[in-house]
Amino acid sequence: MARILIKRWVTTRASLLLLGSLMVVYFLKDIKIVRKDDNPDLKIRQPTKNNSYVYSWPRCQQNISAANMTDFSSFPDFMKDFLYYRHCRHFPMLLDLPDKCGGADKSAEVFLLLVIKSSPPNYDRRAILRKTWAEERLHNGVWIRRIFLSGTTDSGFEKERLNKLLELEQREYSDILQWDFTDTFQNLTLKQILFLEWMERNCPNVRFLLNGDDDVFANTDHMVEYLQGLKDNDGSKHLFTGHLNINMGLVREYNKYFVPVQIYEPNIFPPYCSGGGFLLSGYTALVIYKMSQSIDLLPIDDAYMGMCLEKAGLDPTSHIAVRPLGLNIPSRLDGYDPCFYKEVLLVHGFFSVRMYFMWHRIHDPTLKCDVGKMM
Numbered sequence: 001m002a003r004i005l006i007k008r009w010v011t012t013r014a015s016l017l018l019l020g021s022l023m024v025v026y027f028l029k030d031i032k033i034v035r036k037d038d039n040p041d042l043k044i045r046q047p048t049k050n051n052s053y054v055y056s057w058p059r060c061q062q063n064i065s066a067a068n069m070t071d072f073s074s075f076p077d078f079m080k081d082f083l084y085y086r087h088c089r090h091f092p093m094l095l096d097l098p099d100k101c102g103g104a105d106k107s108a109e110v111f112l113l114l115v116i117k118s119s120p121p122n123y124d125r126r127a128i129l130r131k132t133w134a135e136e137r138l139h140n141g142v143w144i145r146r147i148f149l150s151g152t153t154d155s156g157f158e159k160e161r162l163n164k165l166l167e168l169e170q171r172e173y174s175d176i177l178q179w180d181f182t183d184t185f186q187n188l189t190l191k192q193i194l195f196l197e198w199m200e201r202n203c204p205n206v207r208f209l210l211n212g213d214d215d216v217f218a219n220t221d222h223m224v225e226y227l228q229g230l231k232d233n234d235g236s237k238h239l240f241t242g243h244l245n246i247n248m249g250l251v252r253e254y255n256k257y258f259v260p261v262q263i264y265e266p267n268i269f270p271p272y273c274s275g276g277g278f279l280l281s282g283y284t285a286l287v288i289y290k291m292s293q294s295i296d297l298l299p300i301d302d303a304y305m306g307m308c309l310e311k312a313g314l315d316p317t318s319h320i321a322v323r324p325l326g327l328n329i330p331s332r333l334d335g336y337d338p339c340f341y342k343e344v345l346l347v348h349g350f351f352s353v354r355m356y357f358m359w360h361r362i363h364d365p366t367l368k369c370d371v372g373k374m375m
């Protein structure tokens with residue numbers, strides 16, 4: 001009797017165990033599904049207040065061994081910081097725009113996506129751009145859309161305040177992507193890669209992109225017309241054009257552009273376009289993203305694009321009308337004559353009031369320009 005009882009108990013226990021492990025397997029299967037999502041890495045989707053989703057990652061740890069690098073102790077603080085966090089490529093999203101392109105499938109309807117790097121305090125610049133060249137609109141029958149890319153600045157109350165400002169802007173304009181990383185010059189490459197990752201997920205079929213800074217004047221009407229006039233004008237072929245830098249030397253002195261020989265040995269960069277503003281096709285943007293996955297981050301964002309292109313065997317090209325260094329107009333002429341800016345695609349160093357005025361002047365139907373006078 002006792003033996004039978006024991007046996008029965010054993011069988012019951014065995015079936016309980018079996019049932020238990022089956023349940024564990026079942027739940028693990030579920031967990032796997034949740035975690036798999038669209039990226040195999042550990043990544044958890046969390047709903048936010050306004051019902052969009054943010055991706056939160058385990059906080060990226062400092063790489064202490066970076067300090068073993070020769071001369072590390074003599075590097076400026078920003079470079080030490082860069083090296084400690086160079087391997088971090090995922091940061092929680094604070095502001096997202098999953099429907100900016102109407103969903104991944106419909107994103108082909110966006111002809112030109114304006115992707116503008118802007119740090120939180122640059123409120124004025126964003127305000128002017130929204131009213132001028134970066135206005136979302138239909139031009140020549142195709143859609144222009146706008147996105148600002150932002151990290152975070154400052155710390156404590158001030159950081160919170162600036163994040164709140166972006167949140168207010170987002171509520172009104174729906175045009176900001178923000179991640180929780182420090183928005184510094186050396187982190188611009190990170191910003192670029194985070195954007196490309198986002199683009200692959202949300203806007204993979206946009207035709208063309210203008211990637212640039214928030215202090216440039218871009219003639220986006222003219223840009224659309226230029227792109228429409230290309231032989232391959234559907235964004236499915238390689239295009240990367242702007243102000244081309246060839247044989248650009250590296251800076252080994254300790255200033256903003258410093259790149260230690262320990263992380264990049266050659267003395268010149270591969271050809272690349274200045275980051276103030278360059279045009280690229282959706283195809284090329286995705287190729288660059290793919291290449292970036294196996295190239296360590298470098299603190300010079302535009303040169304890093306050149307490295308990705310080189311790895312893909314693609315060349316950046318030069319466009320005469322992209323003038324990130326300014327126009328070099330003779331001083332006897334009016335430097336703000338709209339005729340100089342009508343034919344240009346992009347110029348650097350334009351600020352609020354002049355930007356607003358110029359955008360209206362070049363659209364003035366009564367404006368008469370003597371072509372012979374141009375550049």
Ligand SMILES: *[C@@H]1O[C@H](CO)[C@@H](O)[C@H](O)[C@H]1NC(C)=O
Pocket residue numbers: 064065068
């Ligand atoms: C590099 O730094 C780590 C952490 O500080 C230390 O444990 C390790 O031994 C160092 N490695 C080399 C090769 O010096």
Ligand SMILES: *[C@@H]1O[C@H](CO)[C@@H](O)[C@H](O)[C@H]1NC(C)=O
Pocket residue numbers: 063064065066067068069087
């Ligand atoms: C940390 O830094 C060391 C020295 O630069 C480097 O060899 C190593 O690959 C880095 N580790 C990570 C996780 O990036």
Ligand SMILES: *[C@@H]1O[C@H](CO)[C@@H](O)[C@H](O)[C@H]1NC(C)=O
Pocket residue numbers: 078079081082085180181182183184186187
């Ligand atoms: C880049 O952002 C990370 C995350 O906020 C930060 O830890 C790091 O210091 C930043 N790097 C630089 C060079 O500012």
